[in-house]
Amino acid sequence: GQSLEQPSEVTAVEGAIVQINCTYQTSGFYGLSWYQQHDGGAPTFLSYNALDGLEETGRFSSFLSRSDSYGYLLLQELQMKDSASYFCAVMGGGSYIPTFGRGTSLIVHP
Amino acid sequence: DTGVSQDPRHKITKRGQNVTFRCDPISEHNRLYWYRQTLGQGPEFLTYFQNEAQLEKSRLLSDRFSAERPKGSFSTLEIQRTEQGDSAMYLCASTLGDRNTEAFFGQGTRLTVV
Numbered sequence: 001g002q003s004l005e006q007p008s009e010v011t012a013v014e015g016a017i018v019q020i021n022c023t024y025q026t027s028g029f030y031g032l033s034w035y036q037q038h039d040g041g042a043p044t045f046l047s048y049n050a051l052d053g054l055e056e057t058g059r060f061s062s063f064l065s066r067s068d069s070y071g072y073l074l075l076q077e078l079q080m081k082d083s084a085s086y087f088c089a090v091m092g093g094g095s096y097i098p099t100f101g102r103g104t105s106l107i108v109h110p
Numbered sequence: 111d112t113g114v115s116q117d118p119r120h121k122i123t124k125r126g127q128n129v130t131f132r133c134d135p136i137s138e139h140n141r142l143y144w145y146r147q148t149l150g151q152g153p154e155f156l157t158y159f160q161n162e163a164q165l166e167k168s169r170l171l172s173d174r175f176s177a178e179r180p181k182g183s184f185s186t187l188e189i190q191r192t193e194q195g196d197s198a199m200y201l202c203a204s205t206l207g208d209r210n211t212e213a214f215f216g217q218g219t220r221l222t223v224v
């Protein structure tokens with residue numbers, strides 16, 4: 001099977017930098033994705049890492065270490081609108097079906 | 111709007127009734143997923159289709175649940191003899207191709223079983 005671990009909640013202030021960690025267990029790993037979900041909204045895709053290293057997309061960056069089965073999402077210059085749940089999702093086990101973690105609730109304070 | 115659409119957005123039903131939800135994926139997307147999400151949890155995989163073929167179902171999926179995608183376009187998810195534990199948000203997502211890593215989600219159908 002597949003499993004993921006991520007913190008349940010992270011708090012930060014506007015303008016700060018926050019890192020949300022994700023560790024996973026799976027066989028036949030393909031890649032790790034990150035999704036954002038606002039309350040009452042649909043999950044929206046943020047990033048995907050298949051290879052080790054850092055991928056940067058604007059204020060958001062995502063990192064992967066395959067050897068450590070670990071990744072993180074880095075959010076810079078936090079804004080109030082970044083308050084949301086963030087999910088890591090692993091693709092592995094022989095299929096490209098995203099398996100999601102339980103999510104991290106990010107609360108951004110003024 | 112060319113995104114993934116789901117209907118209805120909300121459904122309240124009495125225990126024991128059958129319910130059916132519909133998902134219209136992005137038109138050129140050939141892979142379609144159904145997920146269930148409860149409060150404070152991540153989306154939980156239920157089943158997926160590659161075109162009209164249902165290729166995988168979660169072991170957690172009760173036989174009261176059935177899904178179809180008859181023409182490889184829209185899909186329906188039916189729950190028979192609903193139970194209170196079925197109360198959840200049911201999310202549909204689609205991707206272009208079988209190795210496309212970006213899934214597009216609909217707004218979901220929130221089911222409440224009373």
